Amino acid sequence: MSDYFQSILMGSLLTVAVSLASAAIATVLGLLGASAKLSGRRPLVVLATVYTSIVRGIPELVMMLLIFYGGAIGLNTLLEKMGSQSSVDLNPFVAGSFTIGFIYGAYMTETFRGAILAIPKGQMEAAWAFGMGPFKTFFRITLPQMVRYALPGFTNNWLVLIKATALVSLIGLQDMTYLAKQASAAAREPFIFFLFTAALYLVYTSVSLWALGRLNARYSLGTEKVQL
Numbered sequence: 227m228s229d230y231f232q233s234i235l236m237g238s239l240l241t242v243a244v245s246l247a248s249a250a251i252a253t254v255l256g257l258l259g260a261s262a263k264l265s266g267r268r269p270l271v272v273l274a275t276v277y278t279s280i281v282r283g284i285p286e287l288v289m290m291l292l293i294f295y296g297g298a299i300g301l302n303t304l305l306e307k308m309g310s311q312s313s314v315d316l317n318p319f320v321a322g323s324f325t326i327g328f329i330y331g332a333y334m335t336e337t338f339r340g341a342i343l344a345i346p347k348g349q350m351e352a353a354w355a356f357g358m359g360p361f362k363t364f365f366r367i368t369l370p371q372m373v374r375y376a377l378p379g380f381t382n383n384w385l386v387l388i389k390a391t392a393l394v395s396l397i398g399l400q401d402m403t404y405l406a407k408q409a410s411a412a413a414r415e416p417f418i419f420f421l422f423t424a425a426l427y428l429v430y431t432s433v434s435l436w437a438l439g440r441l442n443a444r445y446s447l448g449t450e451k452v453q454l
Contacts, residue, residue, distance in 0.1 A: 251327025256334025323396035337379035
């Protein structure tokens with residue numbers, strides 16, 4: 227039995243890796259999506275709106291299977307049309323991380339958009355009046371203040387993203403959910419192993435809440451604190 231618990235613990239490291247990789251992708255897509263929605267340029271606004279509307283309207287499980295299996299079929303079809311005889315198999319880690327990041331990038335878009343809108347526009351106009359360009363204004367004026375407004379929403383998205391990583395077990399990635407399922411089938415003790423996995427997720431989310439709570443407290447110095 228101890229070997230099964232050790233394998234699940236090792237699988238939890240993969241769960242952490244998938245979570246961090248997905249969060250990085252989601253953050254980048256969220257910033258790009260929020261910038262597009264606030265750009266005032268109709269093509270970018272429409273593109274970002276279509277992205278957030280479609281992604282948030284499709285179940286995560288369906289999206290995971292669609293990208294993993296449909297993506298491989300699409301790439302192989304493209305290679306075949308280009309005259310290549312080789313075939314492509316998507317890496318489960320890459321496919322899983324990208325899919326979860328792609329999904330939660332839509333939610334991060336709305337989180338970051340709301341945070342940017344909460345910043346008084348006069349501050350950015352003042353930066354432009356002093357000759358700052360758009361990028362310099364964003365990194366020196368907008369981003370530091372946006373973090374404070376975005377942290378509560380980011381925290382909620384992060385907690386849900388962590389739990390969504392269990393979906394990668396469906397595409398063969400040996401995270402702790404996959405290994406718990408294997409252990410329960412071998413030992414015929416599903417309750418014990420899934421309860422252990424649930425406890426690991428609870429530890430993971432609790433540590434995340436503590437860390438993000440400290441970060442929120444730091445960025446909220448001198449202002450009314452927001453409870454996470």
